[in-house]
Amino acid sequence: xxxxxxxxxxxxxxxxxxxxxxxxxxxxxxxxxxxxxxxxxxxxxxxxxxxxxxxxxxxxxxxxxxxxxxxxxxxxxxxxxxxxxxxxxxxxxxxxxxxxxxxxxxxxxxxxxxxxxxxxxxxxxxxxxxxxxxxxxxxxxxxxxxxxxxxxxxxxxxxxxxxxxxxxxxxxxxxxxxxxxxxxxxxxxxxxxxxxxxxxxxxxxxxxxxxxxxxxxxxxxxxxxxxxxxxxxxxxxxxxxxxxxxxxxxxxxxxxxxxxxxxxxxxxxxxxxxxxxxxxxxxxxxxxxxxxxxxxxxxxxxxxxxxxxxxxxxxxxxxxxxxxxxxxxxxxxxxxxxxxx
Amino acid sequence: xxxxxxxxxxxxxxxxxxxxxxxxxxxxxxxxxxxxxxxxxxxxxxxxxxxxxxxxxxxxxxxxxxxxxxxxxxxxxxxxxxxxxxxxxxxxxxxxxxxxxxxxxxxxxxxxxxxxxxxxxxxxxxxxxxxxxxxxxxxxxxxxxxxxxxxxxxxxxxxxxxxxxxxxxxxxxxxxxxxxxxxxxxxxxxxxxxxxxxxxxxxxxxxxxxxxxxxxxxxxxxxxxxxxxxxxxxxxxxxxxxxxxxxxxxxxxxxxxxxxxxxxx
Ligand SMILES: Nc1ncnc2c1ncn2[C@@H]1O[C@H](COP(=O)(O)OP(=O)(O)OP(=O)(O)O)[C@@H](O)[C@H]1O
Ligand SMILES: [Mg+2]
Numbered sequence: 113x114x115x116x117x118x119x120x121x122x123x124x125x126x127x128x129x130x131x132x133x134x135x136x137x138x139x140x141x142x143x144x145x146x147x148x149x150x151x152x153x154x155x156x157x158x159x160x161x162x163x164x165x166x167x168x169x170x171x172x173x174x175x176x177x178x179x180x181x182x183x184x185x186x187x188x189x190x191x192x193x194x195x196x197x198x199x200x201x202x203x204x205x206x207x208x209x210x211x212x213x214x215x216x217x218x219x220x221x222x223x224x225x226x227x228x229x230x231x232x233x234x235x236x237x238x239x240x241x242x243x244x245x246x247x248x249x250x251x252x253x254x255x256x257x258x259x260x261x262x263x264x265x266x267x268x269x270x271x272x273x274x275x276x277x278x279x280x281x282x283x284x285x286x287x288x289x290x291x292x293x294x295x296x297x298x299x300x301x302x303x304x305x306x307x308x309x310x311x312x313x314x315x316x317x318x319x320x321x322x323x324x325x326x327x328x329x330x331x332x333x334x335x336x337x338x339x340x341x342x343x344x345x346x347x348x349x350x351x352x353x354x355x356x357x358x359x360x361x362x363x364x365x366x367x368x369x370x371x372x373x374x375x376x377x378x379x380x381x382x383x384x385x386x387x388x389x390x391x392x393x394x395x396x397x398x399x400x401x402x403x404x405x406x407x408x409x410x411x412x413x414x415x416x417x418x419x420x421x422x423x424x425x426x427x428x429x430x431x432x433x434x435x436x437x438x439x440x441x442x443x444x445x446x447x448x449x450x451x452x453x
Numbered sequence: 454x455x456x457x458x459x460x461x462x463x464x465x466x467x468x469x470x471x472x473x474x475x476x477x478x479x480x481x482x483x484x485x486x487x488x489x490x491x492x493x494x495x496x497x498x499x500x501x502x503x504x505x506x507x508x509x510x511x512x513x514x515x516x517x518x519x520x521x522x523x524x525x526x527x528x529x530x531x532x533x534x535x536x537x538x539x540x541x542x543x544x545x546x547x548x549x550x551x552x553x554x555x556x557x558x559x560x561x562x563x564x565x566x567x568x569x570x571x572x573x574x575x576x577x578x579x580x581x582x583x584x585x586x587x588x589x590x591x592x593x594x595x596x597x598x599x600x601x602x603x604x605x606x607x608x609x610x611x612x613x614x615x616x617x618x619x620x621x622x623x624x625x626x627x628x629x630x631x632x633x634x635x636x637x638x639x640x641x642x643x644x645x646x647x648x649x650x651x652x653x654x655x656x657x658x659x660x661x662x663x664x665x666x667x668x669x670x671x672x673x674x675x676x677x678x679x680x681x682x683x684x685x686x687x688x689x690x691x692x693x694x695x696x697x698x699x700x701x702x703x704x705x706x707x708x709x710x711x712x713x714x715x716x717x718x
Contacts, residue, residue, distance in 0.1 A: 161620060164618075165615055186618050186619070186622055186623055188619075189621070190619060192615075192616065194612045194616060196610055198610055198612035198613050198616040200616075200617075200631055201635070202634045202635060211620050211622075212620035213619060215622055216621060258617075259616075259620065260620075268617040
């Protein structure tokens with residue numbers, strides 16, 4: 113499979129601060145890749161280097177198999193959607209979308225047609241003559257998207273495109289973006305710090321932390337098999353135990369069961385006696401917090417998310433057995449060492 | 454005016470009266486039929502306007518003043534706009550110091566500037582008095598060019614230019630198609646302010662005048678010292694009318710809020 117873009121040993125250093133630390137990254141052709149990680153981990157910096165707005169301190173970036181490390185943004189033919197949308201306030205929606213086409217000397221008639229087509233694609237055909245200021249946030253975001261798509265870019269780059277939208281619109285736009293991506297066949301790189309967004313939208317997800325890539329893969333592969341504790345934590349595995357051999361076992365709250373002491377447990381699974389320290393009733397389910405001691409002798413706090421009707425009688429101070437079937441126990445490398453920045 | 458703040462309101466009204474009434478006196482006396490600069494005017498006539506417009510020293514001084522103000526404004530913008538861009542967008546060290554330098558003519562007394570220019574350039578280098586005046590006025594206007602365009606630049610999102618670059622525009626192209634149009638009201642207001650500042654300037658022009666190049670305010674000042682007839686009032690009224698026309702055009706094309714919105718930042 114051809115890579116639409118490839119980073120090799122790319123770093124970005126600001127003063128004595130390493131924002132991106134020697135990353136290797138392949139962006140697959142025609143796929144939607146997300147860069148996911150907590151605030152400040154270097155997602156935007158990575159995207160800006162790909163777009164050409166910031167030159168890497170070291171390393172090499174290939175676009176379409178051509179070394180583009182030092183190519184200025186105007187020669188890269190990439191479509192970028194900024195978090196602030198960056199619509200040109202003195203131009204109409206149609207002029208915004210047509211800006212790149214005009215620079216490419218597309219004849220007026222064809223330009224107008226392509227602008228209209230692109231606006232239809234994002235559902236804004238009726239607003240071509242408006243000024244950006246008159247539009248809602250969601251509409252402005254679509255204009256920014258249309259402007260980036262209209263130039264038929266090699267890659268479409270989106271920096272937290274949905275984070276300025278309200279919750280309902282955000283969920284709707286996830287589906288819209290996927291539709292637009294599959295209709296256009298574009299290669300998309302999307303930056304987000306929302307794991308649900310990344311899981312739902314990605315063909316390929318790249319988890320970053322402190323300027324480094326922690327794991328890359330399809331959501332279906334990454335989610336059940338987090339490579340290390342950071343990834344597991346970020347993806348919502350809340351329970352971590354140290355196994356007898358020193359490796360880390362992670363269990364999601366919904367896979368941890370709370371049973372009366374002495375009940376039957378699955379062979380090879382987890383079974384630990386524990387004391388209930390908190391019970392939070394949430395309607396359909398409840399969160400039971402327990403304290404126990406893991407195989408390494410460390411005191412640990414576990415959270416179980418159980419259906420309310422399955423266990424109605426548990427209360428604070430009860431002694432119980434927490435269990436998880438072997439298939440739900442995820443073993444991973446012990447804590448990754450804190451990177452030196 | 455809000456009635457909830459009677460003191461501030463009254464002060465404002467008083468301020469307007471103090472500013473406007475003397476102007477009305479001047480305007481009224483310029484239409485007098487009599488021979489002296491006296492209020493109330495005696496009768497009505499346009500004779501003093503005719504006199505002012507046919508009085509050669511006034512006309513040549515008016516041309517000089519307009520020339521000076523126009524060229525100095527263009528120069529101040531030509532120096533000030535790139536300087537503003539460098540201060541706000543460039544990666545240069547000591548931006549604060551540079552900006553301070555450009556704003557300093559606001560603080561240094563004009564007489565000091567004038568004297569320094571007189572000694573250094575006219576006496577020291579033997580520069581002609583038009584060139585020296587031009588230099589002085591340009592320096593005097595730089596704060597407006599830097600401050601007012603700077604204010605509108607600060608309001609423009611830097612991502613706009615990046616977005617233009619990403620869509621295929623060279624840095625120059627991005628500047629001319631995106632940044633410059635956004636700066637236009639700021640540039641317009643800086644130009645207007647500079648022009649009026651130069652046109653009305655007395656201290657510098659007084660120090661650097663010569664027999665063959667004298668600005669209008671200086672010429673009028675000279676005239677008042679010699680004779681006390683209403684021709685000066687007529688000339689002042691004409692200048693006032695010109696300023697009002699410029700202001701109305703500015704208001705219609707860009708709007709005062711936009712023009713002067715940037716100054717007090
Ligand atoms: N021009 C710069 N100069 C100095 N430090 C910078 C610069 N740009 C980014 N940084 C720093 O580099 C780190 C990574 O920034 P970046 O914007 O890439 O993070 P991010 O993952 O996009 O975070 P967020 O989710 O908050 O947008 C941050 O700590 C930031 O402060
Ligand atoms: Mg960011």
